[in-house]
Amino acid sequence: MEQASERPLVELRSVTKSFPGVVANDCVDLVLYRGEVLALLGENGAGKSTLMNILCGLYRQDSGEIYVRGHKAQIHSPKDSRRLGIGMVHQNFKLVDSMTVLENIILGIEEQKFVPDMKKVKAEVLDLSHKYNLKVNPEASIWQLSVGEQQRVEILKLLYRKADILILDEPTAVLTPQESHELAKVVHSLRAEGKSAIFITHKMEEVMKFSDRVMVLRKGAVVAQTVTEATSPAALAKMMVGREILFDLDKKPFAPGEPVLVLRGVSALDDRGLPALKDVDLTVRAGEVIGVAGVAGNGQRELAEAITGLRKVKSGEIRIDGKDITNKSPLTVIKAGTAHIPQDRSSVGAVGDMSVASNLAMKQYRRKPLSFGIFLLPRRIAQMARRLIETFKISTPGPETRVKFLSGGNIQKTILAREIGACKKLLVAVYPSRGLDVGATEAVRKQLIAQRDQGLGVLFVSEDIDELVQVADRIAVMFEGRIMAILDSTSCDEETIGLLMAGVKTP
Ligand SMILES: Nc1ncnc2c1ncn2[C@@H]1O[C@H](COP(=O)(O)OP(=O)(O)OP(=O)(O)O)[C@@H](O)[C@H]1O
Ligand SMILES: [Mg+2]
Incomplete structure (x- = not known):
């Protein structure tokens, strides 16, 4: 000492x-x-x-x-x-x-x-x-x-x-x-x-x-x-x-609509060929946040990957907005209106040698208003970039700065801004606040709730029980590839979630 x-x-x-x-x-x-x-x-x-x-x-x-x-x-x-x-x-x-x-x-x-x-x-x-x-x-x-x-x-x-x-x-x-x-x-x-x-x-x-x-x-x-x-x-x-951080969020009561994501009996293997998802049933409706709780490594990553087309499923069916997207390509899933904030941000997240603006536009440049026919509209791209930089408080010298020169947390904010900005129906967010400072974490939580209030379905994977209770409307607890229970976040207690995460069934 x-x-x-x-x-x-x-x-x-x-x-x-x-x-x-x-x-x-x-x-x-x-x-x-x-x-x-x-x-x-x-x-x-x-x-x-x-x-x-x-x-x-x-x-x-x-x-x-x-x-x-x-x-x-x-x-x-x-x-x-x-x-x-x-x-x-x-x-x-x-x-x-x-x-x-x-x-x-x-x-x-x-x-x-x-x-x-x-x-x-x-x-x-x-x-x-x-x-x-x-x-x-x-x-x-x-x-x-x-x-x-x-x-x-x-x-x-x-x-x-x-x-x-x-x-x-x-x-x-x-x-x-x-x-x-x-x-x-x-x-x-x-x-x-x-x-x-x-x-x-x-x-x-x-x-x-x-x-x-x-x-x-x-x-x-x-x-x-x-x-x-x-x-x-x-x-x-x-x-x-330099200001008070509110660890409380005010959240409107939720008014869920039609299902946007439906999984029926989905099973999948992990990278080593072992069962990672076992007969998973899950529904996310428009206007609700479904939290996925669990100790990392219990199938959360594979769940997100199966939904977003990055991992093949062995059996079962996945529908987004009524459309069967089981084992379809990631591009098909994106076109169905899905955005994905992946767990592994260094390899699939951002392109370091491209500018912040290009990274932000990456998902939307194929359509209006950023392009017209085969022509990109650079001024529109710059405009959108400036708006997202402002909203997500990405600290960068400017939209043209290459992403590799940003700090770790700001690279992550860039990915978040791009995905949330491009989302139409379903947002799959895997540990979205990892590596973010307290202010940015608060902003991400607010964004997830704002997306839900606008009628999107949100699937939100986190290990932080407090965060899940705060943000999610319902919480699905995963253990060894199965969903142990789906709880109402307003009435569940942390102890129950903790026990379910450890594989202990509660009455
Ligand atoms: N090689 C570089 N070239 C240009 N700017 C850089 C470089 N490295 C860091 N910066 C800038 O210096 C500032 C500080 O970055 P730094 O990576 O030290 O932040 P940090 O406190 O570690 O943030 P984080 O919590 O996000 O990791 C940032 O504005 C960043 O964009
Ligand atoms: Mg750093």
Whole structure:
């Protein structure tokens, strides 16, 4: 823990970094002491990842100084930062898919002069894996691993390199609540050994659980710093956004219409060929939000994919607006009026090399008013882009900026805006608020309800029971590929949902 007399382990002094059109870090001072966890908070685009990328040598600050263990540090490359004991798990992992866990762990260690002794590496990795309870098969290829396992590999990689200053950039955004809980234990045991960590998250409860101190960035500058014990989730949210966040939404009573989505006896397999959906019956009507609750991995992803044409079903029938779309192509499903906010946003979500405007128009350019015959109407596209950027508060220098230059959360907002903007009948939203800051999360929830009020059917997959109760009209609870029950959100209690999620049938 922090001691007033102790010398900081890491100190940033007045670090500033600009990109064309934005000051990402504005005279930031930061200190990190040995054996503490510092939570770094801020809205999407506040400059958190940029600041950490400077510390780990991916970017170079325009001005300002960095001190590590009391000495001024020149960090020009990731190698420099590694030598100083700094290691980072990035917001988007940087593992090589086709290589094994072990190969990834030794990848890029320049210091080695000889072919590494894989037996020794393996023994050492297994040792670390055991010691920190980071379970993973060292011989497996990365593509075979779940996201949670990939993250363990990233952490093992840092530990193998003996990093004692760990930077974790939104490590829990992609984890299930159980996996997050496991990670909390890992972080605590690292801290107990005297290692230090900077932990980025958008979830206030995690700040309270993981950290000793908190620092809040807004528009690139430090706006608050406090000891975690002295603050609360509501106070933190306010510091970040600069206004009160209403964790309550007012919602009109729902008046459902005709069914827009009907599933009858749908079964499907997962990627490994095992049953993922078992005889699922579900109806979503116009003007209602059906929440899908469940621990990740119980068929939610496959359900969304089957509906949107991304996964073949083995048996059963799916209808959208009366039309049979079972095993039809994704394009047919889109034409039937469906929009999909996918779980895996990095591969199917946005095209990094295209502009924000083009990404926003991607789903609608084939029809009026964005095109006329074979002609695209750029002015209309720009107009629509500006409107969506405004509505969804996408923080970007402009509509022409390439998506890969946006912050993680703003890339996600771009996908959300595109999908919600293009939706005609049915919106399938899978963990839509992952990686979003509290303000944007509030906005997404409001949008889902607004779509429902306009008469769309919404299927909303989430792991957050509070969020489901707040937003959904009815909640379907999934367990091992089946729907355990469909509950009325106004009358159900969280305990019942929790039990059903764990596979316990209630009367
Ligand atoms: N390589 C880059 N080129 C241009 N602009 C960039 C680049 N990297 C970041 N930016 C801009 O710098 C600002 C800060 O981005 P950063 O990724 O640090 O935000 P963040 O706080 O990590 O947000 P999030 O919570 O969404 O991940 C944003 O406006 C972003 O668009
Ligand atoms: Mg970021």
